[in-house]
Amino acid sequence: MPGSFKTEAVVLRSIRYGEADRVVHLYSATRGRIGAIAKGSRRPKSRFGGRLEPFFRLNLVLYEGRGDLFTVTGASTVEGHGRLRSHGAALGAAARASDTVLRLLDSGEPNRAAYNLLCSYLGLLDSDPAAGGAPGAALAFRLKLALAAGFSPELANCASCGEAEHLAAFSGAAGGVVCASCEGEGFPLSEETHRFMVDALMRPLSGAPVAERPVAAQADRAITETLEHHAHVRLRAAA
Ligand SMILES: [Zn+2]
Numbered sequence: 001m002p003g004s005f006k007t008e009a010v011v012l013r014s015i016r017y018g019e020a021d022r023v024v025h026l027y028s029a030t031r032g033r034i035g036a037i038a039k040g041s042r043r044p045k046s047r048f049g050g051r052l053e054p055f056f057r058l059n060l061v062l063y064e065g066r067g068d069l070f071t072v073t074g075a076s077t078v079e080g081h082g083r084l085r086s087h088g089a090a091l092g093a094a095a096r097a098s099d100t101v102l103r104l105l106d107s108g109e110p111n112r113a114a115y116n117l118l119c120s121y122l123g124l125l126d127s128d129p130a131a132g133g134a135p136g137a138a139l140a141f142r143l144k145l146a147l148a149a150g151f152s153p154e155l156a157n158c159a160s161c162g163e164a165e166h167l168a169a170f171s172g173a174a175g176g177v178v179c180a181s182c183e184g185e186g187f188p189l190s191e192e193t194h195r196f197m198v199d200a201l202m203r204p205l206s207g208a209p210v211a212e213r214p215v216a217a218q219a220d221r222a223i224t225e226t227l228e229h230h231a232h233v234r235l236r237a238a239a
Helices: 088-104 112-127 129-133 135-148 180-185 191-202 213-230
Strands: 003-017 021-028 032-038 057-064 070-079 167-171 176-179
Touching: 003 032, 003 088, 003 112, 021 112, 032 057, 070 112, 088 112, 088 129, 088 135, 112 129, 112 135, 135 191, 135 213, 167 180, 167 213, 176 180, 191 213
Parallel strands: 032 070
Antiparallel strands: 003 021, 003 057, 021 032, 057 070, 167 176
């Protein structure tokens, strides 16, 4: 049924459209992924100002017509993330996070945990832009997002046979850590990387564990291969 509704949302991508319009890809608190057109938003005196840009967190009024795209009829800023925007490493991290959300959460089903996580990560990058250069927080975000989307890797027991000991490898196909007998399916996973992934899932994002390069590379591969096999998405490197 056509009509208007309000929701909070984060702008993931903003594309120029026609002479003066903009199409925005949004991740919303109450309707999951949304595509919307903001008519006249590129005119100098547009009532939307500059806030329909990536990484703005907004209160929106949207009109749902018969087409695929909603129409933005009102927008006010919840968080502009101005510090994030002026820091290269933080901008890069926010862009990779948005890209991951675009690929992993493409339905109109609301996922409040994923929305809150995205807001937390953008807030973290804004309050501490240097965190954008730290792979620990970026990988923790991706792991927690995988969990929120229902694709968290198995880290407690062998994902193939259930064995709880000698977990020295990781298999994306099996969807988690694998034991010495099932190792043939995976790649070697160090104890440090295993511990990093468990800690990253347990701790709040702002207290994400530090990941040195070899650990970060293994964790990135483990998450990426899990999502390739089980969510059928290909992601760019997390950090
Ligand atoms: Zn096993």
